[in-house]
Amino acid sequence: MYTLLQLRGMALRTAARPLSCRRHFRTTVPARKYVPRTPAPGDRVYVAMSSGVDSSTVAALIRDQYPENEVSGIYMENWNDTSNGDGLTCTEREWIDVQNVCRAVDLPCERVNFEREYWNEVFMPMIEMYKRGLTPNPDVGCNKFIKFGELYRYLENKEQKTAVSTGNGKMRNWWLATGHYANVGLDNASNTVHLLRPSHLPKDQSYYLSAISSTVLPRLLFPLGGYTKPQVRDLALNKYHLPTAEKPDSQGICFIGQGQNTFRRFLDEYLEANPGDVVTETGEVVGRHNGLWHATVGQRSGVAMPQGDPTKKGTWYVARKVPAQNQIVIVRGADNPAFYTDRVQCAEFDWLGHVDSAALVRDCAGIVVQYRSLQTPERVRRVHVNGAGGLEVEFETLRRAVAPGQYLVMYNEAGRVLGSGVITNTDRTEPVNCK
Structure with missing residues (x-):
């Protein structure tokens, strides 16, 4: 298990509309000019690998484009999961895939463990937010605290130790490349590095990178920022012949499984039941819930309202949560003004x-x-x-x-x-x- 990045695909999230390139960029303000950044000869490049086709292709691209640079893969172990029935944990299966890809592109690879950090900085804060009736996004937290936090610091310390061991004490320039669909560019006007959307907006992952520190941006490489997903698949399959080329995209968390009810059962393992009232906007109690995390704003309430009553006939939806009263408020109709x-x-x-x-x-x-x-x-x-x-x-x-x-x-x-x-x-x- 690399991260909880795949939570975005689960049914707990209200469906979002496709991103509209035309609507977003139709403005009268001229776009700023950004300068591409590339490793110089002698720079070290680390590729964060998750066993998916995206990070696998990044490893192949970096190895191909910078043959004279020292490049290596690095895999983060963030969760101590259990076997799915084949004798291997999700983490072990991913590590095997990462090693196979690195052998295919002739890269050394390293495995690092951030289970404790992930638990303390991402997972438990997520659990606490669900407990308080909020709708958290652990993807953002994982990027902020783990991938571009703990991993970044780990690599920085590693490079500092290398500089000391060489005797000159001067740290070489190094980069961290990932399989995110985003861009980083040097702004001419301010001479600072900015985080940008990718060229292919339907795969835009800049949202999940939005909370990382600006201090790490100068060392980041997002090689897929100019590619579409079909192009990445084609590179992996037909140019680089990667063993993960046809591996399906993750749609859930391997040690949890997919589906709204599956995830809620998972949360129930970490959250003690906290029953409360389900009420209408007028305050009428019409049902009970076992915890605020069992409801998502905008979804059907699951409360069977008496259809013979004209004031209650129809489908009712979750309008909001009131943590102070431990209540879930429901309203009638999917397009209710509430x-x-x-x-x-x-x-x-x-x-x-x-x-x-x-x-x-x-x-x-x-x-x-x-x-x-x-x-x-x-x-x-x-x-x-x-x-x-x-x-x-x-x-x-x-x-x-x-x-x-x-x-x-x-x-x-x-x-x-x-x-x-x-x-x-x-x-x-x-x-x-x-x-």
């Missing part, structure tokens, strides 16, 4: 690199945000920054089922990630008249 919001707040919003937030407050033309990966970016009509590091954003239009706990990621007209933060509250600028 689902829609045009204003969100983040108690803490982290800017990625230098961003003139005061200028955004004065003029947010061309600025868009996303609260799910691969959704159509939402244009904003107002941005407000408070002195405590928080952010408030108003959308141009009402949006359905925006939930606290989701990450809000901001982009400019050039596709640069400006920053991100966890949504702590949602509301709307006009009163809601529920059906």
